[in-house]
Amino acid sequence: MTDTTAKAARASVPGPPAPGPAPAPRAARRWRGATPWLFLLVPLTLLIVFTYAPIANMVAYGFTDWDGVSPELHYTGAGNYTELFTRPELFEVFWVSGYYLAASVLQIVAALYFATILSFNVRFRNFFKGVLFFPYLINGVAIGFVFLYFFQDGGTLDSVLALFGAETDRAWLSTPTSANASLAAVSVWRYLGLNFVLFLGAIQAIPGELYEAAELDGANRWQQFRHIIAPGIRPVLSLSVILSVSGSLSVFEIPYIMTGGATGTETFVIQTVKLAFQFNKTGLASAAAVVLLLIILAVTWVQRRLVPDDKVDLV
Numbered sequence: 001m002t003d004t005t006a007k008a009a010r011a012s013v014p015g016p017p018a019p020g021p022a023p024a025p026r027a028a029r030r031w032r033g034a035t036p037w038l039f040l041l042v043p044l045t046l047l048i049v050f051t052y053a054p055i056a057n058m059v060a061y062g063f064t065d066w067d068g069v070s071p072e073l074h075y076t077g078a079g080n081y082t083e084l085f086t087r088p089e090l091f092e093v094f095w096v097s098g099y100y101l102a103a104s105v106l107q108i109v110a111a112l113y114f115a116t117i118l119s120f121n122v123r124f125r126n127f128f129k130g131v132l133f134f135p136y137l138i139n140g141v142a143i144g145f146v147f148l149y150f151f152q153d154g155g156t157l158d159s160v161l162a163l164f165g166a167e168t169d170r171a172w173l174s175t176p177t178s179a180n181a182s183l184a185a186v187s188v189w190r191y192l193g194l195n196f197v198l199f200l201g202a203i204q205a206i207p208g209e210l211y212e213a214a215e216l217d218g219a220n221r222w223q224q225f226r227h228i229i230a231p232g233i234r235p236v237l238s239l240s241v242i243l244s245v246s247g248s249l250s251v252f253e254i255p256y257i258m259t260g261g262a263t264g265t266e267t268f269v270i271q272t273v274k275l276a277f278q279f280n281k282t283g284l285a286s287a288a289a290v291v292l293l294l295i296i297l298a299v300t301w302v303q304r305r306l307v308p309d310d311k312v313d314l315v
Contacts, residue, residue: 055293061286068282080287090288093268096180096255097248103184104244111192112237115199116225129200136193144257147186151258176264183255183265190254191247195240202233238307245303246296268292 062080066073084090114132118125135143150156151172161167173179206228214224230237252269255261261270269292276285 058286058289061283062290063287064283066283066286067280068276069280073283076283080284081291083284084287084291090271091268093266093271094249096265096267097251099180099184100187100248100251101245103188104248107188107192108195108237108240108244110188111195111240112199114192115196115203116229119200119203119229120221129196132196133193135190136197138190140190140253141257143186143190144254147182147254148258151182173259174263179259179263179265183258186254186258187251195244198236198240199233202236203229206232238303241307242300242303245299249296249299250292 061073063075063077064073065076065079114128118128122128153171157172158170170178172182210228211224214228219227250269251267252273255265255267256270256273259265261267261274268288272285272288272292275281275288
């Protein structure tokens with residue numbers, strides 16, 4: 001009896017704690033901490049070499065009189081910026097951006113409309129999704145040449161209008177108003193797919209239970225859009241507006257290919273390219289590029305202040 005009690009007492013006494021896992025060596029901990037940076041090494045290198053280093057060179061060239069060819073360049077201080085802001089004609093080209101800004105409004109509205117319609121159960125919706133997104137996949141140079149023949153005298157547009165008995169002896173790219181409107185329409189056609197995909201992804205991310213609850217409450221499609229879709233895609237809509245405004249200020253590809261900036265279609269970027277490669281004023285062109293960058297950053301900052309990116313919780 002006594003032996004049994006003693007054995008039970010010894011069994012109830014807790015023994016020494018089991019040894020835990022040995023701490024990793026210091027070298028292993030350092031290697032584990034450096035692993036994420038090793039994965040980031042290549043993309044960070046590419047980002048620095050092809051983005052931040054050229055920007056730094058551009059800022060530096062803006063304070064020189066470099067012609068882009070000579071190995072020698074001289075420091076001129078703020079002379080290039082003084083010349084920019086004392087020549088108002090260099091900023092008059094921003095009026096052309098108004099056409100693209102108005103076109104971007106139409107583009108956002110159309111993309112939002114198609115994304116809303118095709119987010120519901122519609123026949124052939126996958127086909128229409130491909131049709132809307134396909135222009136964004138085409139090379140911009142190819143688009144420029146295609147629409148150059150589309151708008152020429154007696155071209156595709158005139159042939160289509162002639163089928164409806166409309167007058168077809170109009171040169172669409174001969175006057176500043178018609179040329180800029182035509183080029184802006186081409187931009188709408190090309191970039192509609194990008195905004196469409198952004199809006200469609202945001203709409204499809206909204207929980208389906210919200211639509212079911214809204215239908216049970218008797219909400220129609222417009223009420224669902226107003227109270228469910230519009231608040232749910234507000235961050236994406238804000239991003240799309242920022243991209244549209246910045247893109248309107250820095251238009252280059254379509255007008256440069258189709259008109260080369262002629263007939264009043266010259267944009268600020270086309271003007272900057274001409275300063276650098278046609279007039280050999282790389283220093284002045286670099287200063288103009290810096291000014292454009294600052295304008296875009298300022299516009300983006302104002303937009304973010306006016307429309308803050310608040311978190312939306314629909315559930």
